[in-house]
Amino acid sequence: MRAYAVEEVFAALAARLGERASRSNAVVAAHGASESYHAAHPPDIVVFPQSTEEVAGIVQICAVHGAPIVPWGAGTSLEGNASAVHGGVCIDFAQMSQVLALNAEDLDCRVQPGITRKRLNAELRDTGLFFPIDPGADASIGGMTSTRGSGTMAVRYGTMRDNVMALEVVLADGRVIRTSRRAKKSAAGYDLTRLFVGAEGTLGVITEVTLRLHPVPEAISAVVCPFGSFDGAVATAIAVTQAGIPVARIELLDEVMIRGVNAYARLGIVEAPTLFLEFHGTPAAVGEQAEAVREIAHEHGALGYDSATRTEDRNRLWTARDNTLYAGTGLRPGSEALITDVCVPVSRLAECLVATKRDIAASGLIAPIVGHVGDGNFHTLILIDPASPEEIARAQALHERMVARALELDGTSTGEHGIGTGKIEFLERELGGAVDVMRAVKRALDPQGIMNPGKIFVRA
Numbered sequence: 319m320r321a322y323a324v325e326e327v328f329a330a331l332a333a334r335l336g337e338r339a340s341r342s343n344a345v346v347a348a349h350g351a352s353e354s355y356h357a358a359h360p361p362d363i364v365v366f367p368q369s370t371e372e373v374a375g376i377v378q379i380c381a382v383h384g385a386p387i388v389p390w391g392a393g394t395s396l397e398g399n400a401s402a403v404h405g406g407v408c409i410d411f412a413q414m415s416q417v418l419a420l421n422a423e424d425l426d427c428r429v430q431p432g433i434t435r436k437r438l439n440a441e442l443r444d445t446g447l448f449f450p451i452d453p454g455a456d457a458s459i460g461g462m463t464s465t466r467g468s469g470t471m472a473v474r475y476g477t478m479r480d481n482v483m484a485l486e487v488v489l490a491d492g493r494v495i496r497t498s499r500r501a502k503k504s505a506a507g508y509d510l511t512r513l514f515v516g517a518e519g520t521l522g523v524i525t526e527v528t529l530r531l532h533p534v535p536e537a538i539s540a541v542v543c544p545f546g547s548f549d550g551a552v553a554t555a556i557a558v559t560q561a562g563i564p565v566a567r568i569e570l571l572d573e574v575m576i577r578g579v580n581a582y583a584r585l586g587i588v589e590a591p592t593l594f595l596e597f598h599g600t601p602a603a604v605g606e607q608a609e610a611v612r613e614i615a616h617e618h619g620a621l622g623y624d625s626a627t628r629t630e631d632r633n634r635l636w637t638a639r640d641n642t643l644y645a646g647t648g649l650r651p652g653s654e655a656l657i658t659d660v661c662v663p664v665s666r667l668a669e670c671l672v673a674t675k676r677d678i679a680a681s682g683l684i685a686p687i688v689g690h691v692g693d694g695n696f697h698t699l700i701l702i703d704p705a706s707p708e709e710i711a712r713a714q715a716l717h718e719r720m721v722a723r724a725l726e727l728d729g730t731s732t733g734e735h736g737i738g739t740g741k742i743e744f745l746e747r748e749l750g751g752a753v754d755v756m757r758a759v760k761r762a763l764d765p766q767g768i769m770n771p772g773k774i775f776v777r778a
C-alpha cells in the first residue's frame with residue numbers, strides 16, 4: 319500500500335470526532351494485539367463513531383487520503399483478521415452498541431454492530447427470545463458477522479450466515495446501502511447480505527445488522543459423556559448427527575484438553591476423550607433426545623453419562639468449554655497457541671480426526687483437540703514456544719498437513735475463524751479460480767484497496 323498523510327487524516331478525523339479520534343500509544347496498541355500467536359500490528363489512529371453518518375464521514379476522509387480502514391468489534395478474532403498490517407484507521411464500534419428495534423412477533427431484531435452477543439442476550443432476557451450463536455468469546459455482532467462465526471450451537475441453529483437477515487453497510491466511497499429488508503425470505507437480486515457476511519471488513523463497514531432470533535427452549539439439559547477411546551467418542555458424534563437427533567451442542571474434547579480444563583476450571587471429570595452435549599426442547603423432547611444419544615454412546619464404549627439440568631451446573635460446564643483456549647495454553651505455561659480450524663463433511667470426520675491425532679503424536683508437539691464435531695469442525699491448539707523458530711516451523715508444518723488432509727476430504731481450512739492473515743496461503747489451494755472472482759468483487763467495491771488491506775488475499 320502507498321503511504322498516506324497520517325497527520326492530515328488525524329486532523330480531519332479529530333475535527334469531526336474530537337476526542338473520539340485517538341493516537342495515544344495505549345489506545346493504538348490495544349487495537350493491534352489479539353489472543354492469537356500472530357504478530358501485533360497497531361493502527362495509526364483509532365476512532366469511536368456513534369452513528370452511521372459518522373462512519374460514512376470517516377470512510378470518506380480515508381478514501382480521499384487513501385488511508386487503510388480496519389473495522390474493530392471486540393478484537394477476539396484469531397487469524398489476525400482485525401490487525402492493522404498496513405497501519406491506517408481502526409474504526410472501533412464500542413460506542414455503536416444499541417438494540418435499535420426488537421420485533422418479537424417476527425423473531426428478529428436490528429442492532430448496531432458493536433453490541434456483544436452476551437449483552438444482546440441480556441437485553442433479550444424478558445422477551446422469551448435469544449440469539450444462539452456462541453463463539454465462546456464475548457464477540458461483537460459486527461465481528462461475528464464479518465468472520466461468518468459460529469461456535470457451539472451452530473449444529474442446531476446454524477452459523478452467522480443463517481442468522482443474519484439484512485445489513486446496513488458503508489461502502490469504500492462512503493455510500494450507505496441496505497442489503498435486504500425484513501421479510502423472512504426474498505428473491506430480490508444478488509444476495510448482498512451473504513456477500514458481506516464473512517467478508518472480514520474487506521468490502522465495506524457494517525453499521526447495522528438485522529438478526530434472526532429464536533424462542534428460549536422450554537427445557538434444557540446438558541450431558542458429559544467420557545469414552546474409553548477417542549474413536550468411540552468420534553463415532554458417537556457422527557452417529558448422533560447422521561441419525562438427525564437435533565442436539566443443540568455436541569462438543570468433543572480429547573483427553574489432553576480435558577486435563578487442561580480440569581486444571582483450569584477444576585471440573586474434576588475423568589481424563590478421557592469426552593463429549594459435552596446439550597439438548598433443547600420440551601421436557602419430553604429433551605428426555606427422548608438424551609435417551610437416544612445415551613444408547614448410541616453406550617454402543618461406542620461410553621464410560622458414563624452425567625446429566626446437568628440445573629442452570630448453574632450447565633453454566634459451569636459451558637464456561638469451562640468456552641475457556642478451552644486458556645485451559646489449553648495452561649498445559650504449557652509461557653506457550654502460545656497456533657489454532658487450527660479445519661472442517662470436513664461429517665462422514666469424513668473420523669478419518670480426519672484419527673489421522674490428526676496420530677500426526678500430533680508423531681510431531682512431538684502438545685496439541686489438545688476441541689471440536690464442534692456435529693458440524694465436522696475441530697480445532698487443535700498447537701502449543702508453541704514463541705521464542706523457538708524451530709518449534710514454530712514444526713507447528714506450521716503440522717498445520718499444513720492438517721489443511722492438506724481436510725482439502726483431500728473435500729473440507730476447508732477454516733470452518734469459522736476466517737482467512738485473516740493466517741490462512742491466506744490456503745485459500746487458492748482450496749478454491750482455485752473462485753479466488754479470482756473474489757478479487758474481482760473486491761476491486762469493484764474497493765478499487766483503492768483501502769478496506770482492511772492484507773486480509774483474505776495479499777493483493778486483490
Ligand SMILES: Cc1cc2nc3c(=O)[nH]c(=O)nc-3n(C[C@H](O)[C@H](O)[C@H](O)COP(=O)(O)OP(=O)(O)OC[C@H]3O[C@@H](n4cnc5c(N)ncnc54)[C@H](O)[C@@H]3O)c2cc1C
Nearest residue numbers: 391392393394395453457458460461462464467468519524
Ligand atoms: C476464547 C476464544 C474462543 C473462540 N471460539 C470461537 C468459536 O467457537 N467459534 C468462532 O466462530 N469463533 C471463535 N473465536 C473467535 C472470535 O470470537 C470470532 O472470530 C468472532 O466472530 C470475532 O468477533 P469480534 O467482535 O471479536 O471481531 P474482531 O476481532 O474485532 O473482528 C473480526 C473481523 O471482523 C471485522 N469487523 C469487525 N466489526 C466489523 C464491522 N462493523 N464491519 C465490518 N467488519 C467488521 C474486523 O475488521 C475483522 O476482520 C474464539 C475466540 C476466542 C478468544
